Amino acid sequence: MYFELTNRPNLAAEADLDGAQMGVMSARGGGILPMLVGMACEAISLHRFEDLLPRLSESELTTVSKWLDHIIAIRQPLADTMAEEGRASTAIQLEILRSPNADTLKGQWEAVKSLEGFTLEDIPLRRRVTVFARYALTNKEAAIRANMAYCDALVAEFRRPYRGPSRIPVPDNLYAELVFPIWDNARIKPTAMDSAYALLRTEVAIYRCRKERGRYPSHLSELVPRYLAIVPDDPFGGAAGVPLLYRTTGKGFQLYGRGIDMKDHGGQTSRFPGDPQGGDIVARRMWQHKALDEVLAR
Numbered sequence: 001m002y003f004e005l006t007n008r009p010n011l012a013a014e015a016d017l018d019g020a021q022m023g024v025m026s027a028r029g030g031g032i033l034p035m036l037v038g039m040a041c042e043a044i045s046l047h048r049f050e051d052l053l054p055r056l057s058e059s060e061l062t063t064v065s066k067w068l069d070h071i072i073a074i075r076q077p078l079a080d081t082m083a084e085e086g087r088a089s090t091a092i093q094l095e096i097l098r099s100p101n102a103d104t105l106k107g108q109w110e111a112v113k114s115l116e117g118f119t120l121e122d123i124p125l126r127r128r129v130t131v132f133a134r135y136a137l138t139n140k141e142a143a144i145r146a147n148m149a150y151c152d153a154l155v156a157e158f159r160r161p162y163r164g165p166s167r168i169p170v171p172d173n174l175y176a177e178l179v180f181p182i183w184d185n186a187r188i189k190p191t192a193m194d195s196a197y198a199l200l201r202t203e204v205a206i207y208r209c210r211k212e213r214g215r216y217p218s219h220l221s222e223l224v225p226r227y228l229a230i231v232p233d234d235p236f237g238g239a240a241g242v243p244l245l246y247r248t249t250g251k252g253f254q255l256y257g258r259g260i261d262m263k264d265h266g267g268q269t270s271r272f273p274g275d276p277q278g279g280d281i282v283a284r285r286m287w288q289h290k291a292l293d294e295v296l297a298r
Contacts, residue, residue, distance in 0.1 A: 150180065245257065
């Protein structure tokens, strides 16, 4: 913001990208929690970035384009994040079983409390007894194998294009039911961030074309190969090869991707990428500033 106020948009853009790269690097090698923290850093850094692009020179846009390509290249794929989360989850379950008193009633009760996260006063007696009995009667080794297989299936699914909520059934055991439903919901945010980066790369390419040729491209295919190696897919397109949506509008352009419902709303803007209330993810309006606090709160 200081660089913006002192009329140095190129340095403001570099500061934004530096912050985004920090968020990307903080997530590498970790599971869901580092990923979510990293994406919060990315959202903070990028929510004013688009406003700077029309003010950059051709050479500055080229620098920004290369930096964006680098950030996208080093982002950890969601499937890798989930693979790490699965390994950590399995390790936690094994550590519970390695406890010296794991087979005793006291040891199993302590395991249930650690999974549920409650104290004795938190829930009614009937609920405590039901949960404890279910855990005590579970074949723990079979449950861990089922949970590992579920994690592997999720990782394989996450390597394919997003097609809506996962239909892979959650294993029938206490640990899986408490932890795993969160994992599928975690796919929406990184896919929305994928969409944001696809739009940013394309948006920068459009401005570069405008600076060099004096006009906006009629079709995104005109950007290849000089400004883009390929036209990015729409991460919420439902399949590989489904492009972002683009059209010229008088003296300007409209570029957008579908939102989490994977439908084309004609450029109706969502409040932020991955907005559960719906709408498209629209370039130049991806992060409406008034919604930033809500993004971070989520």
